[in-house]
Amino acid sequence: MATLKVGLVSPEREIWSGEAKMVVAQTVEGQLGIMPGHAPVLGVLLDGSVVKVEPADGGEWISAMVGSGFFSIAGDEVSVLAEHAELGTDVDVAAARHDLEAARAGGEEDSTAERRARARLRAAGQEA
Structure with a gap:
């Protein structure tokens, strides 16, 4: 099964990285669900939104608050670069x-x- 390579980072640190089945992000234009094989996209994150990641290992969804920033999709790699980010568990x-x-x-x-x-x-x- 194809997976996504995901990296969620802020200027301070890497918040989360790993393999995922799906990523859901809220952009200034609406919500976007990203799965393997998605077309290349560069988008602007909605400040004060939540990014959700479904891990490839079948674990619980990971949720993180994100401040302003952007994300990119290229191949099966998703980069979420947020000015501020915090995992829900933190x-x-x-x-x-x-x-x-x-x-x-x-x-x-x-x-x-x-x-x-x-x-x-x-x-x-x-x-x-």
């Missing part, structure tokens, strides 16, 4: 809820801080 849920409340209290509707706090909670499997 999210401090209490801190993310606090950040969401602070962003809401700031009065600016749909601010970057609010979108990112919501995405952190979604990546962690929590309701935002």
Whole structure:
């Protein structure tokens, strides 16, 4: 079975890399599902969205919050390059809820801080 070689990185570190069956990313133009054999694409990630990866080994889906950035698909390689990224398993849920409340209290509707706090909670499997 064909797989994708996936790399999810931020300027600080590699967040996740490995073989995958599928990647789902939210772009500024809509959601994109990527499977082996996908046409080459260069896209812009929606700031404050969640990227999901279905590992090739059949393990649980990996979810990560991503800030602004882009992704590329070339052959069966997917690169997700985010200005900020955090695996759902690494999210401090209490801190993310606090950040969401602070962003809401700031009065600016749909601010970057609010979108990112919501995405952190979604990546962690929590309701935002």
